Amino acid sequence: MGCVICxxxxxxxxxxxxxxxxxxxxGWGAPNNGAxxxxxxxxxxxxxxxxAPASRPMIRRGSAAIASAGPRIIAEAIDNLNTxxxxxxxILETIRALRAAIIERAIEADRASAVMSTVGHEREGSAAR
Structure with a gap:
């Protein structure tokens, strides 16, 4: 078998x-290095x-190598891909949750800043009276 890439x-x-x-x-713990x-x-x-993700020719060469390796290797490869x-x-769900939490905190911080700014202006106005 030749180089799976070229x-x-x-x-x-x-x-x-x-x-x-x-x-x-x-991810380093993911089972992508199995059979x-x-x-x-x-x-x-x-x-x-x-x-980089696998190119189409690389996918074609890799899948041909797996298919020629026999049913046990095919089953293991499919199982590892599923895992x-x-x-x-x-990971994507964690990223989405983290993104949502960051946006939520940014909005809260922006609201708090706006409230503090309004309170500051009200104090300035009452001190001027």
Whole structure:
């Protein structure tokens, strides 16, 4: 099998293993490095890809490698992808909740600032009388 990223053959001294779902995207504890989700790649290709999502050709090459590996690997890969998807969903839900809380606090702070400003102006007005 060649490099999952570029498709070219990989020399033994140029081997690296590419996480199909980058660890930075899936989280370091996510099971994206299980059977069927780590592929052979050139060191340079792997570094260049960095945290980018898989390209269509890469998906095609990776899925072909999984399909040719047999039913057990296919089942494990699908299970790992399902688990990674659930982890992503939980991360997205946490991000959404955090975003909502930040916006809510910003609105509260803005209201408090407006009230303080109004109180300050009222005090200035009553002191002038």
């Amino acid at each position: 498709g070219e053959p990989v020399a033994p001294d140029d081997r690296s293993f590419d996480h199909f779902v980058p660890q930075a995207l899936a 069927g989700l780590v592929f052979l790649a050139h060191q340079k290709c792997n570094c260049r890809r960095n945290h 990674a998807e659930r982890a992503h969903f939980e």
